[in-house]
Amino acid sequence: MASDTPPPLYAPREPIFPRRVNGFFRKFKWWIMIVTLGIYYLTPWIRWDRGPALPDQAVLVDLAGRRFYFFWIEIWPHEFYFVAGLLIMAGLGLFLFTSALGRVWCGYACPQTVWTDLFILVERWIEGDRNARIRLWKADWDARKWRLRITKWAVWLLIAVATGGAWVFYFADAPTLARDIFTLNAAPVAYATIAILTATTFIFGGFMREQVCIYMCPWPRIQGAMMDSGTLTVGYRHWRGEPRGKHRKGARAAAELRQATPYSVAEKDLPSDDTGQMGDCIDCMACVNVCPMGIDIRDGQQMECITCALCIDACDDVMAKIGKPRGLIDYLALDDEPPLVPGDLAAVRPMGTEATAGGATATVPVAGRVADVPQAGDQPVVTRRATDWTPKPLWKHILRPRTIVYSVLWSLIGVGLIWALFVRSDIGLTVEPVRNPTFITLSDGSVRNAYAVRLRNMTGEDRQFRLLITSDAPLTISLEGADDTVTVPAQETLQQRVYVVAAPGSVPANSDLTDLRIWVEDSETGARASRETTFNGKGE
Amino acid sequence: MSRKETDKITGVETTGHEWDGIKELNNPLPRWWLWTLYATIVWSIGYTIAYPAWPLIKGATSGLLGYSTRGEVAQNIAAVEEANAALTAQLAAVDLATLEADPELNRFATAGGAAVFRTNCSQCHGSGAAGALGYPNLLDDDWLWGGDIEAIAYTVRHGIRNEADPDARWSQMPAFGELLEKEEIAALVAHVQQISGQDHDAALAGQGAELYLDNCSSCHGENGTGDREQGAPNLTDAIWLYGGDAEALEYTIRNARFGIMPPWTPRLSDAEINAVAAYVHQLGGGE
Numbered sequence: 001m002a003s004d005t006p007p008p009l010y011a012p013r014e015p016i017f018p019r020r021v022n023g024f025f026r027k028f029k030w031w032i033m034i035v036t037l038g039i040y041y042l043t044p045w046i047r048w049d050r051g052p053a054l055p056d057q058a059v060l061v062d063l064a065g066r067r068f069y070f071f072w073i074e075i076w077p078h079e080f081y082f083v084a085g086l087l088i089m090a091g092l093g094l095f096l097f098t099s100a101l102g103r104v105w106c107g108y109a110c111p112q113t114v115w116t117d118l119f120i121l122v123e124r125w126i127e128g129d130r131n132a133r134i135r136l137w138k139a140d141w142d143a144r145k146w147r148l149r150i151t152k153w154a155v156w157l158l159i160a161v162a163t164g165g166a167w168v169f170y171f172a173d174a175p176t177l178a179r180d181i182f183t184l185n186a187a188p189v190a191y192a193t194i195a196i197l198t199a200t201t202f203i204f205g206g207f208m209r210e211q212v213c214i215y216m217c218p219w220p221r222i223q224g225a226m227m228d229s230g231t232l233t234v235g236y237r238h239w240r241g242e243p244r245g246k247h248r249k250g251a252r253a254a255a256e257l258r259q260a261t262p263y264s265v266a267e268k269d270l271p272s273d274d275t276g277q278m279g280d281c282i283d284c285m286a287c288v289n290v291c292p293m294g295i296d297i298r299d300g301q302q303m304e305c306i307t308c309a310l311c312i313d314a315c316d317d318v319m320a321k322i323g324k325p326r327g328l329i330d331y332l333a334l335d336d337e338p339p340l341v342p343g344d345l346a347a348v349r350p351m352g353t354e355a356t357a358g359g360a361t362a363t364v365p366v367a368g369r370v371a372d373v374p375q376a377g378d379q380p381v382v383t384r385r386a387t388d389w390t391p392k393p394l395w396k397h398i399l400r401p402r403t404i405v406y407s408v409l410w411s412l413i414g415v416g417l418i419w420a421l422f423v424r425s426d427i428g429l430t431v432e433p434v435r436n437p438t439f440i441t442l443s444d445g446s447v448r449n450a451y452a453v454r455l456r457n458m459t460g461e462d463r464q465f466r467l468l469i470t471s472d473a474p475l476t477i478s479l480e481g482a483d484d485t486v487t488v489p490a491q492e493t494l495q496q497r498v499y500v501v502a503a504p505g506s507v508p509a510n511s512d513l514t515d516l517r518i519w520v521e522d523s524e525t526g527a528r529a530s531r532e533t534t535f536n537g538k539g540e
Numbered sequence: 541m542s543r544k545e546t547d548k549i550t551g552v553e554t555t556g557h558e559w560d561g562i563k564e565l566n567n568p569l570p571r572w573w574l575w576t577l578y579a580t581i582v583w584s585i586g587y588t589i590a591y592p593a594w595p596l597i598k599g600a601t602s603g604l605l606g607y608s609t610r611g612e613v614a615q616n617i618a619a620v621e622e623a624n625a626a627l628t629a630q631l632a633a634v635d636l637a638t639l640e641a642d643p644e645l646n647r648f649a650t651a652g653g654a655a656v657f658r659t660n661c662s663q664c665h666g667s668g669a670a671g672a673l674g675y676p677n678l679l680d681d682d683w684l685w686g687g688d689i690e691a692i693a694y695t696v697r698h699g700i701r702n703e704a705d706p707d708a709r710w711s712q713m714p715a716f717g718e719l720l721e722k723e724e725i726a727a728l729v730a731h732v733q734q735i736s737g738q739d740h741d742a743a744l745a746g747q748g749a750e751l752y753l754d755n756c757s758s759c760h761g762e763n764g765t766g767d768r769e770q771g772a773p774n775l776t777d778a779i780w781l782y783g784g785d786a787e788a789l790e791y792t793i794r795n796a797r798f799g800i801m802p803p804w805t806p807r808l809s810d811a812e813i814n815a816v817a818a819y820v821h822q823l824g825g826g827e
């Protein structure tokens with residue numbers, strides 16, 4: 001047993017200095033960054049003509065007016081199910097993408113990733129690449145360090161203010177609000193929102209970075225539960241890469257071991273070292289140096305990995321330089337690993353780090369693992385990679401029953417929402433029977449029920465509605481304070497008391513319940529809406 | 541800490557806790573996490589100084605900011621009242637007959653009147669204004685003292701049979717039990733049943749007609765249609781404040797009825813009285 005001092009309870013953050021990297025994924029991520037940031041910053045400034053009564057901002061969350069405007073779509077509070085539907089779609093979308101591509105959201109689209117990327121870019125422009133930054137970090141706080149740091153912080157702060165500033169434009173007319181903000185006339189809540197979002201952007205993007213992903217964000221925990229062994233994620237082909245290291249003498253033994261573990265897999269799964277002595281990984285640490293999370297993907301899948309794929313680019317670059325096929329680090333699934341089968345007896349130590357064969361000592365590839373096969377006598381059994389095995393093609397990882405079910409559910413809800421969007425009426429009608437009292441008797445002995453009718457005019461113009469009823473029984477309708485027509489102003493909801501009367505001694509007057517339907521009809525367009533309700537009689 | 545176990549793959553010590561073979565690693569927390577704990581402690585201390593917090597023997601510390609939820613409610617109410625001040629003043633002075641011509645003021649009046657009604661009137665007239673035995677139903681089209689908005693406001697302002705106010709509506713039905721014989725009262729009951737269209741004994745009703753003219757018509761009118769000047773109910777319609785069957789009618793004639801309503805000045809302001817009148821007026825019976 002080791003010493004009795006317990007491990008420390010708290011650990012300081014290890015600074016990370018991601019190196020610049022070029023390649024397919026990096027380029028792709030630049031594009032995503034440009035598009036997402038562009039959408040975020042510019043959307044509030046797009047204009048959309050809705051007539052004089054309504055705001056002309058294409059995307060606007062009007063909290064005071066309780067409306068959400070999205071180009072030609074206008075959502076009222078009672079249509080909140082659209083938001084619920086979109087949230088369900090977002091949830092299912094996350095299931096789908098995570099089960100197919102792991103933490104692809106984290107790696108590419110998460111604001112934390114995008115803004116951190118942007119902040120790192122600024123950092124690199126001002127302080128230089130990884131090595132320069134490490135030197136600066138270690139340097140004393142002299143004039144130069146102060147200058148660089150302050151420049152960097154100033155630019156970060158500018159980005160942060162712009163980020164917080166852009167957010168509030170989604171909630172008010174952007175040009176007006178911008179003027180108000182600069183003339184100090186905006187509402188305090190606008191400044192408070194900008195201040196809070198500026199602070200979080202500045203701190204999360206500049207200083208917390210991977211700490212947010214590792215310790216603060218619940219996503220990784222949820223996503224971890226959605227992945228399976230068929231999920232494509234960023235991984236290291238250790239069976240091709242190991243034993244890692246520079247080519248050196250004495251590595252023959254390892255090569256011999258490797259001969260015992262032949263591969264019959266795709267080209268990129270083959271060790272292509274000419275000498276046949278070493279794995280393809282030259283242990284250059286490029287993949288580690290570019291990693292924004294500060295981890296070594298060669299250790300296997302880790303909870304820190306956001307699958308940003310930058311290590312793929314870094315390693316592909318190295319592979320190109322040493323003339324080997326790309327994809328030592330790549331998008332791959334756990335079950336892309338060639339399986340182990342029992343092989344020959346060999347003089348290797350089980351699962352160890354070192355093995356001796358032919359007088360030389362070498363790192364035993366993980367392929368030499370013996371744990372999961374029965375052992376013969378004292379001699380552990382070297383296992384080898386299956387020879388008649390090929391990994392699943394990419395599309396089979398993506399097109400699986402699970403992802404198909406998610407996609408179908410996702411599209412069903414999407415189609416349902418679009419359908420609901422097209423069939424929704426621009427008349428909102430609710431009829432609420434007044435049940436206190438259920439009915440009253442009038443002087444002439446007739447029986448009357450009252451109904452609270454709410455009429456919503458969702459168009460931009462005033463509309464006149466006629467109210468009617470249909471029923472099998474002889475009932476008549478009348479309105480409080482109006483004949484039979486009411487005017488509902490544009491974008492407003494009218495509350496109208498409506499009476500339904502049954503003549504003295506008539507069937508509905510004396511029976512318990514009578515069904516009826518209250519209609520509204522636009523006097524001009526003839527558009528109609530109706531609600532079913534009931535009439536309470538004396539119920540002899 | 542006698543038995544330490546190290547996880548083979550990560551090389552990290554475990555806590556020794558195990559669930560179905562899954563072991564918990566004993567990784568250190570990031571230090572900033574600790575700082576956030578300290579920050580929340582500092583914040584909470586500041587909070588208890590700024591806001592009401594520490595319990596004392598009576599009450600609690602009031603906090604430097606002087607905040608209280610009651611105070612906030614009072615502030616909100618004051619703010620709403622201030623925002624409505626112009627409308628309220630307008631409502632207090634309005635000519636009720638023209639109220640409906642001003643939709644904004646009318647909406648304000650009925651909404652406010654609904655609140656006044658629920659607080660002050662619903663105890664007798666019911667939360668739905670349907671009344672009860674002895675308490676008039678305000679939803680129907682039958683009014684004892686008049687159902688236009690001004691008459692309603694007058695009733696609310698002065699009350700009914702309110703001795704303290706000479707302007708209050710006043711009338712008193714004699715208790716005929718002391719004046720008429722039992723048979724005569726039975727005949728009157730039959731007559732009232734007849735004129736209100738109920739089943740009746742025709743012979744008795746015939747006798748009652750004459751008795752009615754002598755004793756009742758001065759208030760209830762020759763045809764029994766009532767008189768609003770005196771709050772005398774219409775006896776020919778389907779609405780009965782105290783019940784319209786023979787037993788109830790006989791009781792009413794014998795003992796008379798004397799319903800009173802309190803005056804609502806000065807308890808309610810002019811604006812409130814106008815508001816509640818507007819509210820009652822639009823419940824379905826307003827004239």
Ligand code: SF4
Nearest residue numbers: 281282284285287315
């Ligand atoms: S970049 Fe590739 S070759 Fe270099 S250490 Fe990483 S896995 Fe090995």
Ligand code: SF4
Nearest residue numbers: 291305306308309311
């Ligand atoms: S291991 Fe690779 S994919 Fe994962 S976070 Fe680091 S660089 Fe990105």
